[in-house]
Amino acid sequence: MRPASSDAREKLRAAMARLAGGDRQALEEIYRSTSAKLFGICLRILKDEKEAEDALQDVYINLWRRADRYDPERASPISWLATFARNRAVDRLRVGKVRGGGVAEEEAAPVADRAPLADSLMIDAERDARVHSCLETLDEKPRKAIRTAFFGGQTYAQIAEADGVPLGTMKSWVRRGLQKLKTCMERGE
Secondary structure, rough: OOOHHHHHHHHHHEEEEEEEOOOHHHHHHHHHHHHHHHHHHHHHHHHHHHHHHHHHHHHHHHHHHHHOOOOOOOHHHHHHHHHHHHHHHHHHHHHHOOOOOOOOHHHHHHOOOOOOOOHHHHHHHHHHHHHHHOOOOOOHHHHHHHHHHOOOOOOOOHHHHOOOOOOHHHOOOHHHHHHHHHHHHHOOO
């Protein structure tokens, strides 16, 4: 069973894709699931409800126009939208649209932007590619067992039963496969 947060992320991702295709209903779904969080970000920066509401409106207007720019490979939908909201609020500070009570631009900088940095994303992508490349060097049985266990979420007992082998044999395949995988990964780093 998948966690609720994973389901919510997938629903939001799907809504973002539909929005990029011009689906107005998708914008409403995105608004319902993200507006409270994004409003909180804007309010924390601008310190004024009306200003935060205006910034939030800007976020969704721009989202409608730019939904096609969202890349699910680079960030989760909520991280991308949170960054978008933060930037909108900071932009309002920069151009002096704030009625009063906003924080200084320097204080807005540390507002949480949980999206990984570009270099981290690149390192992670390289590591992922290396793992898959090293997996391909393994014999079929340990490769299949490791993929099923670690990417498919099955237990060794479930895999052993499905393959019709004793549990000890399955554990040996996985252990030896992981040792070879580790050696391959160390050679590549």
